[in-house]
Structures are given as structure tokens and as C-alpha cells.
Amino acid sequence: MRVLLTGATGFVGRAVLGRLAASNDLEPVAAIRGHALPDCPQNVTTVRTAGLHADTDWSEALDQVAVVIHGAARVHVMNDTESDPLEAFRKVNVEGTLKLARQAASLGVRRFIFISSIKVNGEGTPVNEPYVADAPPAPADPYGVSKMEAEQGLRDIAVQTGMEVVIIRPTLVYGPGVKANFLNMMRWLDKGIPLPFGAIHNRRSLVALDNLVDLIVTCIRHPAAANQTFLVSDGEDLSTTQLLRRMGQALGKPARLLPVPSVLLERSAQLLGKRALSQRLCGSLQVDITKTRELLDWTPPVSVDNALRSTATYFLNKERQR
Incomplete structure (x- = not known):
């Protein structure tokens, strides 16, 4: 099974790529921009793209791909210098993500796994009143809003095209x-x-990095993951x-x-x-x-x-x- 991974150079992406490359029945494709991936496993195909934008052409990266794991994003920053942070997040996390998803669906991709964020749920909980996956979202910053809007757009694409969408919202990842x-x-x-x-x-x-990666890989094939939203932690x-x-x-x-x-x-x-x-x-x-x-x-x-x-x-x- 051919699997496209975006965000392969990031903290989570590198670990996911290693796990995909170690599998006997997966053919990992890493979408990169700029320089080559350091220490890239030999069985990984790399495809250069223009980045995550509304006008990016993903056709080469998506060739014969069955599953997309989408981890690329404009990430949350503490001291954002953008004059309009929400617009900057939307251009990448919403418009770029939805362009990739629409093109994936048009080329026959079966499942689209989106690495979102717990910030879609909010910024904090009372003690022993945890967030649940299907509660109404309540993002409090531009990054969280952009991830929520991307999730909403992906669900619409799933309904329109039949491509399965899986959404994973990690908490703080360490490893x-x-x-x-x-x-x-x-x-x-x-x-x-x-x-x-x-x-x-x-x-x-x-959530430990190994635990998050294990869940992501589980969602590649598990039939019950289709069109679901999952929270993940160490338990x-x-x-x-x-x-x-x-x-x-x-x-x-x-x-x-x-x-x-x-x-x-x-x-x-x-x-x-x-x-x-x-x-x-x-x-x-x-x-x-x-x-x-x-x-x-x-x-x-x-x-x-x-x-x-x-x-x-x-x-x-x-x-x-x-």
C-alpha cells in the first residue's frame, strides 16, 4: 500500500516515516521541499513540492497513493510577528490542506489522516473534567481556529467525495x-x-511520540477509524x-x-x-x-x-x- 506523508521533516513526521519504512507492506512517499531528507531510509520515495499552499500541485506526490498522512502545517508560535496571524494560519492550514485533500480525492485516495491539535477543543479543562473527542470545539487562538476550520472542510470533502477522513488531535507530544x-x-x-x-x-x-505514531499507523487500515475524530494521550x-x-x-x-x-x-x-x-x-x-x-x-x-x-x-x- 502506497502512503504519502507530509511534514516528514518534523518531530512527529520523522518518527512516522521511520515506522512506515520499517513496515513490510507499505510503500512510503515523503513530500518534501528544499533539501533532501537526512538519513532517509532507502525504501522511501521522496517527492519535492512547492509547500502547503492553495495552488500547490500534488499530482506527482499522490500518484498511486491509497492513504495520505497529513502532518504538515504552519505550527503554533508563541510570539507571532504576522500582522494577521489568523489569515497566515488559514492560508497554510486550511487552504493548503483542503487543496491537498480535494486533489487526493480526485485521484482516488481512499483515506486521509489529518494530524490536528487538541487546541481545537480548547486551552484547558477543570481537573478531572477532560475533553472528549465529539464535544463542540472551542479553539481560543488563531492556530486552533485554523485547525478546526481544516477539520470542518475535510469532513465536507468526505461527504462530497466518499474519501474517508480520520482526524487525530494530539496533546503535547514528547520523546x-x-x-x-x-x-x-x-x-x-x-x-x-x-x-x-x-x-x-x-x-x-x-502523549509519547511512540504512542502517537502507533495510533497514526493503526488508523491507516483500521475500518472503524473511517470518518472519526480521536483524542490521544498516554492514558x-x-x-x-x-x-x-x-x-x-x-x-x-x-x-x-x-x-x-x-x-x-x-x-x-x-x-x-x-x-x-x-x-x-x-x-x-x-x-x-x-x-x-x-x-x-x-x-x-x-x-x-x-x-x-x-x-x-x-x-x-x-x-x-x-
């Missing part, structure tokens, strides 16, 4: 090679820096305090956490203009993956602690090479 705040957290812990996060009682759902929710302690254990550097009340952290962050960071550190965001488990008979194959260990091992090896 070997993770960047941004998760990487900073590991660096703080590795250096033994005291952190004021010893008394945070929130709950957050995370175990952690507070920020718990995450730091268990990450410290994985690093072999016990976390030095000071029990500063979360209300003080939130107020301080607001005064410093870091409300979004405060929400991620102190607020809750939980997802209920019951539908994913039951409809697909799927269980996250990797435990949180094993995923943290593999993330820590990769990090320590890279830090030693710096």
Missing part, C-alpha cells in the same frame, strides 16, 4: 529529540536548578510536579522542587506577561481517550516512565556531544 519547553525542563533538571514547582496539583495529558495524567519528579528520575538527577503555591506562580507570570506559560505549568488539560481505546481496540503501547527514560537517554547523549 527523543523534543524541543521547546520540554527540552528546557530537562536542562533545568540536569543542571540541578531549584524550581518553584513543588506544589502544583493540576492534571495534564501528554496517565500528571501534575507538573509529578512530571518534573519522574523526569528527574529518568535523568538520574532528582528534581529540586520548592513548594511555591501555584496561585503565586500564576500571579507572578501574569505580571511578567507570561499568562500562556502559566497556563501550561499550572493549569489542567486532560483528554478522555475512551473512544480511541474502544473503537480501535487500541492501548498506548509505551508507558509514561519508559517514554521518559528514552527521552532522557537521547537528551543526555546529545548534551554530552555539545
